[in-house]
Amino acid sequence: MKHLLEKIPFIRPEILGNAQSQEIDNTSYSPAERQPWITGENDNTTITDKVCGILEDKPTFGWVMFFLLSLSVLGLLGVFVPFLIFWGVGVWGVNNPVGWGYAIVNFVFWVGIGHAGTLISAILFLFRQKWRTSINRAAEAMTIFAVMCAGLFPGIHVGRAWFAYWMFPLPNQMELWPNFRSPLLWDVFAVGTYFTVSLLFWYMGMVPDLATVRDRANNWIRRLAYGALSMGWTGSNRQWHVYERSYLLLASLATPLVLSVHSVVSFDFAVSQVAGWHTTIFPPYFVAGAIFSGFAMVVTLLVPARQLFGLKEIITLRHLENMNKVIMLTGMLVGYAYAQEFFIAWYGGVKVEKFAFMNRAFGQYAWAYWIMVSCNVISPQIFWFKKARTNIWIMFVVSIFVNIGMWFERFVITVTSLANDYTPAAWDYYTPKLADVGIMIGAFGLFFTLFALFCRFLPFIAMSEVKGVIADAAHSTPSEKPAESGDAESAPSPAAGS
C-alpha cells in the first residue's frame, strides 16, 4: 500500500517539501505512564525553526498548487455573487414553501465548522488539555475563516445586498428597526460577538509567536510587518504575566460563546412552529453537531498540512487520535439527538410532528436523510478500532464523510420540513440551481484560499505553548519514572529532526 502511494507524483517528498519526517507512533497506551505529545528530539530551537520555516522558506510546490486551486474556486464567488446581486434571489432554486435553500444550509454549515477552533482554544484550555497546543492556532484560524464564509450568506440572502447593513439595528430617520423578537437578529449579535472574540483570542495568542517571527526577520518588510503585529512584545516577565492572566480571562469569556452561538443558530429553527424544527433538544444538539463538523474540518486540514510542512513530530498521531475520539463522541451525541427526535415525535402523539420525521426518513428526501445518517452516525463508528483512529488515510476519508454528512444534516432539517409543511396544496420539491451550487463551492474556495494564506504568513503552530509542553515533559519525566522506560518509548526516531 505504502509503496504504491509513494509512486503518486503528488505525494512524493520533493513535492511535499519536508515530507521526509517520519511518522512516529506515540499512541501506544499504558496506564503506568503517559506518552509524550511532541515526538522526536525537539527542543525550543527546532520548534522555532520548523514553524518559522513554513513562512520563511520558499513556498513548496504543493502549497502553490493548493493556493492556485483554491483561488480559482474562489473565482466562482466572483462570478455568481455579482450575478445574484444583479438579477436577485430568483437565480436561486428557492420556491414558495422552501424559502430557505442552500443559503441557510451553507450559513449553518460554516458557523458549525467555526466551532472547533474556540472549543479547542478556550474549553480545552480550561480543561488543561495540553494536546490543544499543537492544533489550536490552525483551528482558530479555521474558525475565523469559517465564520467569514458564514457571514457571506445572510449578506447576500437579503436580496438587495446594498441594504445588508439593515440587519443591524442602526438608528435611522425612518424609525425602521429589525424585529428584536426574531432569532435572525439574535444571530447577527451572536455570530458577530463570536467572530470578534474569536479574532481577538486568536490574535492575542499569536503575539508572542509574531514577535519570534519578527526577531528572525531578515528584511525590512518582514521586520516592519511582524513588528507592527507583535505590538512591541519583548517577552519580559511582566508581559508574560499579563498575557497569561488575560488569556485565561479571555478563555473563560469565550467558553460560553462556544455554546451560545450555535444555540442561537438552532433558535432560528426551533422557536418556530414548523414540524421537525420545533424540539427542545435543538440547542445542545446543534452545539454537538457543530463541534463534530468543526473537528472533522480540523482533521481534513491538518492531515495534509502536517505532511506538507513537515510537522509530524508536533502534530503527532496522538493529537489526531484524540481528535478522532472527539469526532466519534460528538457523532454519537448527534445520533442520540436524531434518535430522541424520532422517539419523541412518536411518543408525543402529534400527527404533523410524526409525519415530519417519517417524511424525512422515507419521503422524497429520504436519500438526503440516509446520506446524513450514514456519514454522521455510521462512518465515525470505525473509530472504535484503534487502527482506524491512527490511520492517516482512514481518518482523512472519515473527516470528509463527516463534512458531507453535516452539510446534509442542515439540508435535511431546512428543506424537508419546509417542502412538506402544513399546507399540502403548496408542497413543492426544492431543486437547487446553478447559482446555488456555484456560491456553495465558491465559499469553499474562499475558505481554503484564506487558510492557504494563513499557512504562509502567520505562525501555523502556537510555538510558545508547544515549548511549554516540551518543558513540562522534561521536568516531570526524570523525577517520577525510572529512566529506562521514559526514554525507551520516545527514542525510536532515527530520521527525526529534519
Place this chain on the structure above:
Amino acid sequence: MGHKQTIDLSTENRSLGGLSGQLIGFGAVLAVLGLIGTLLLGNLEGAFESHSEPHAAGGAAHSSDPTHSNGHSADHSGGDHGMAHGYVSTWSIWHPYLVSASWLLAICLGAIFFVLIHHVTMASWSTVVRRLAEAVSRNFVLMGLLFIPILMPGQMDKLYKWIHPDPGDSIIAVKEAYLNYDFFLIRMAIYFLIWIGLSFWYHKNSVQQDADGDLKRTTRMAHFSPLGLILFAMSITFAAYDILMSLDAHWFSTIFGVYLFGGSVLSFHAFLALIVIWLQANGRLTRAVSDEHMQDIGKMMFAFTVFWAYIAFSQYMLYWYANIPEETAWFLRRQENMLWGSWGWLLIIGRFLIPFLFIMSKHVKRSRPTLAVAAIWMLIMQWADMYYLVMPQINGGEEFPFTMVDITIPIGFLGLFLIGLALSLRGHSLIAEKDPRMPESLAFENA
C-alpha cells in the same frame, strides 16, 4: 505540573475505620427520625388515610374523578379529548416519596457518570476521589429497593395516569405500546441492572487493584468505559422519561433526559465535596486530597450549574416562544399561579444565579467551609428541582401540596443513603491505592 513533591500515601489515614460506625449511627438516627416523623406527622396530616386526602377529597385507589380538582386551571392539552388529563391530580404519600427517591437517584447517576468519564478520558486529577464516587454509585442497590414500592400496581395508579387513562384519552392511547405497566417494569429492571452492574463492576475492579496492583485492570476499566457511557446515556434518558416525564403522560420534551443528567452530575459533585470535607474533618485523606482537587470539584459544580441552567433555559424558552398548547400546558401549571411561579423563580435564582455568583471565585472553591455551604445549598436545590418536576399537577396547582412528610421522607432516605455509603466505604481503602496514575493525581496542580 509535576513540580510538587509527591505525598507518601502510606503516611495518610485512608481507611474509614471508626468513622463507619459514626456514619452508620448518624444515618440510622436520620432514618429513624425520618420514619417516625413520617408516620407521626403524616398521620396527623392524614397522609395515610386512604379515602380522604389531606387537601382534596377524592378517590384514592383508582383513578381520580376526572371532573374534580382541575377547576379552571387551563391545563387541558390539545383539543379533541375534552377533559382528559395525562396526570394524576390527587395527592398521595407516593408523590413526596418519588421526589426524594429521584433526588437520591440523581446523586447515584452522577456518581457512575463520574467514574465512567474518569476512565474514558484517562483523567488523573480525579484519581484521589474516584473510590468515593465508586462507593456512592453502589447505592444504586438501595435506590432499587426504594423504587420497588413505587412499582406496585396500587402505587403506580396513584402516580401515573397512563396506567388507567381517562376514557377517550386518545393521546395516551397512541403511546400505549410504550407506556404500559409490563413494559415499564421491564425497563425499570433494565435500568437498575445496568446501573448496579456498572457500579459493582467498576468498584470490584478498583478494589481488587488495591490488592494486586494489576495495571491491566486500569486498561480494562478504560476499555469498557465508552460502552458504559452509551449504556448510561440511554438508561438515564429513558429513565427520566419514564419516572418523571410520564407523570404527565401528555407532555413531552426531547431534552428531558439531558435535564436530569445536568442536575445529576451537579448534585453528585456537591455530594462528593461534602464527603471529602467530612472525611478530612475526621483526619482522613487530609493531604492526598488537596485544595487543588477541591478547586476542581468546585469547578465541576460551577460548570454544571451553568449547564443545568442552559438546558432548563433551552427547554423553557423554546416552548414559551412557540406557544403550542400541548407543550405549554406543563409550564402553565407551573407558572400561572403565585405559588408554583415563585417556585420557578426559586430555581432560577436559587439553583442558577446564587450558586453561579457564589462559587465563581477560586477562593470559595478552595476553602472547605464555603464549598460545603455551596454543596449543601446545591443538594437542597436538586431536591427543589425534583419537587418542581413531580408536584405541580396536584390539585391542578391550586394549592400548595406541601406537608411535613415532604421533609421527613428525604431525611429518612438520606439516612438510609448514608448507611449504604458507609457499608460501601468500609473494609476498603478510601483511595484507589495502587492506581498507576496516583502519583500524577497527588501532584496535581491547577497550573
